[in-house]
Amino acid sequence: MERTIGILALQGAFREHIKAVQAIGWEARKVRLPAELLGLDGLIIPGGESTTIGKLAKMYDLLQPLQQLAHSGFPIWGTCAGLILLADRVTGRASDQPLIGGLDIVVKRNYFGRQVDSFEADLTVPALVDFSPPGEPVSPFHGVFIRAPAVATVGPAVQILARVDMPPTGEGIIIAVRQGALLGTAFHPELTTDRRFHRYFAHMVEELGHPAEAVLRPSAVRAS
Amino acid sequence: MVTTGTFTVKSGLAEMLKGGVIMDVTNAEQAQIAEEAGAVAVMALERVPADIRAQGGVARMSAPEKIIEIMEAVTIPMMAKVRIGHFVEAQILEALGVDYIDESEVLTPADEEHHINKWEFKIPFVCGARNLGEALRRIGEGAAMIRTKGEAGTGNIVEAVRHARAVLGEIRHLQTMAPEEWMTYAKNIGAPYEIVKMTAELGQLPVVNFAAGGVATPADAALMMQLGMDGVFVGSGIFKSGDPARRAKAIVQAVTHYDEPEILAEVSKNLGEAMVGINISDIPEEQLLAQRGW
Numbered sequence: 382m383e384r385t386i387g388i389l390a391l392q393g394a395f396r397e398h399i400k401a402v403q404a405i406g407w408e409a410r411k412v413r414l415p416a417e418l419l420g421l422d423g424l425i426i427p428g429g430e431s432t433t434i435g436k437l438a439k440m441y442d443l444l445q446p447l448q449q450l451a452h453s454g455f456p457i458w459g460t461c462a463g464l465i466l467l468a469d470r471v472t473g474r475a476s477d478q479p480l481i482g483g484l485d486i487v488v489k490r491n492y493f494g495r496q497v498d499s500f501e502a503d504l505t506v507p508a509l510v511d512f513s514p515p516g517e518p519v520s521p522f523h524g525v526f527i528r529a530p531a532v533a534t535v536g537p538a539v540q541i542l543a544r545v546d547m548p549p550t551g552e553g554i555i556i557a558v559r560q561g562a563l564l565g566t567a568f569h570p571e572l573t574t575d576r577r578f579h580r581y582f583a584h585m586v587e588e589l590g591h592p593a594e595a596v597l598r599p600s601a602v603r604a605s
Numbered sequence: 606m607v608t609t610g611t612f613t614v615k616s617g618l619a620e621m622l623k624g625g626v627i628m629d630v631t632n633a634e635q636a637q638i639a640e641e642a643g644a645v646a647v648m649a650l651e652r653v654p655a656d657i658r659a660q661g662g663v664a665r666m667s668a669p670e671k672i673i674e675i676m677e678a679v680t681i682p683m684m685a686k687v688r689i690g691h692f693v694e695a696q697i698l699e700a701l702g703v704d705y706i707d708e709s710e711v712l713t714p715a716d717e718e719h720h721i722n723k724w725e726f727k728i729p730f731v732c733g734a735r736n737l738g739e740a741l742r743r744i745g746e747g748a749a750m751i752r753t754k755g756e757a758g759t760g761n762i763v764e765a766v767r768h769a770r771a772v773l774g775e776i777r778h779l780q781t782m783a784p785e786e787w788m789t790y791a792k793n794i795g796a797p798y799e800i801v802k803m804t805a806e807l808g809q810l811p812v813v814n815f816a817a818g819g820v821a822t823p824a825d826a827a828l829m830m831q832l833g834m835d836g837v838f839v840g841s842g843i844f845k846s847g848d849p850a851r852r853a854k855a856i857v858q859a860v861t862h863y864d865e866p867e868i869l870a871e872v873s874k875n876l877g878e879a880m881v882g883i884n885i886s887d888i889p890e891e892q893l894l895a896q897r898g899w
Contacts, residue, residue, distance in 0.1 A: 390624070392623070392861060393621055394621055396623070429622075429645070430621065430645040430646070433681070437857070437858070462621070495702045496703075496705065496728055497609070497610070497702060497704075497727050497728050499618065500607045500614060501607075501611055501614060502607045503606065525613055526614070528682065546607075548607060572617050572620060
């Protein structure tokens with residue numbers, strides 16, 4: 382059966398995710414209105430401005446169906462702004478922004494600072510072992526962090542997939558997590574040509590995916 | 606190893622702004638209205654282009670205290686303008702922690718022959734362009750984002766359309782060329798060969814390309830998106846209109862749903878007075894801002 386990954390296309394780097402999903406041989410489709418969630422098996426929330434994406438989701442009645450999906454085992458991957466939107470709690474300024482929630486974590490926006498502090502770093506991600514050439518050690522995943530958030534605290538059900546060691550202390554900051562069908566990364570795999578995270582998420586969809594319409598109440602997505 | 610200030614993180618921030626609206630603001634109150642409306646970033650400046658045009662005089666970088674006031678008022682990225690060639694204004698903005706610098710023809714140029722060497726900075730720059738040659742020269746100097754110049758402060762979209770069509774049309778033309786024709790084309794448009802080659806191979810500019818200069822209505826914004834721009838800057842169009850909060854929100858929605866006429870019709874209703882526009886032919890030639898830039 383053909384499976385389709387939706388990309389929330391309200392604002393941000395959604396085209397790069399569509400290209401990446403297509404590059405690994407999957408169907409990708411833009412989502413801007415609730416009815417467009419129907420027929421999807423998984424969803425990616427791209428990087429962008431989390432406040433803008435949250436406001437537009439609320440304005441077009443997407444917030445509630447997205448919350449239903451996130452709390453019912455539907456696979457969703459949030460990158461950067463998407464990670465913020467999937468967090469149960471956000472600290473710092475603008476902590477009243479609309480959230481989808483589902484990940485039992487506290488996220489801090491702009492954890493590393495402003496744009497001048499945006500950075501690139503090689504990450505060790507043991508979970509990518511199945512998506513790397515067999516018999517070779519898992520090569521580092523190149524992480525691009527742009528005004529990036531980070532995970533300040535995680536609940537007991539949350540699996541930590543990667544940390545970044547920040548100078549000068551070398552303290553490992555949590556920047557990739559998974560809880561059931563929800564995946565969150567503070568960095569942007571869609572801005573590199575390494576497709577292992579997209580394969581990892583596609584594998585989650587294969588294992589856990591079920592059609593969005595199995596979860597959504599018809600009233601939540603009536604053609605708007 | 607953690608590395609900062611790379612071209613990837615500079616152009617990467619522009620990637621995150623795509624499909625969004627960047628709004629000109631002159632104080633904290635306007636910045637909050639912009640953020641509340643769903644702007645992806647704000648652009649701090651001393652006076653909006655319409656006022657610069659009306660009042661004349663030398664237009665410079667905003668005062669640092671104004672920039673800090675705006676920066677503290679919002680959580681979205683903050684941009685600010687410097688005069689063309691004024692690299693010390695840029696150093697000051699970098700020291701203040703601004704997220705993006707617009708080396709802008711809207712301010713009075715500080716150098717009438719050279720632009721800033723933008724490779725020297727850790728924070729990214731956006732620059733205006735009227736055609737492909739100008740866009741690629743700016744990228745050659747290190748710009749991580751391009752915008753059309755349009756004609757700022759007029760509320761007239763015609764120049765932004767002209768510049769968007771020029772850049773996109775020239776890219777289409779470039780794509781029809783054989784590789785051996787690229788060098789002569791690079792010479793003719795005054796652009797670096799390597800970036801001409803990159804653009805030919807990509808079939809698009811190697812950086813994000815926004816519309817700017819004259820956007821006054823949701824329809825103007827959606828027009829620029831349908832033409833193929835990645836997002837929209839709105840300057841005087843919001844805070845020189847009758848109901849800025851409402852118009853700002855409508856333009857944000859028009860950029861997201863740029864190809865859905867029913868939604869565009871809905872968001873265009875009851876916006877109050879648009880800014881009063883100016884016909885380009887009524888502006889004396891020496892007062893056209895888009896001519897600044899070399």
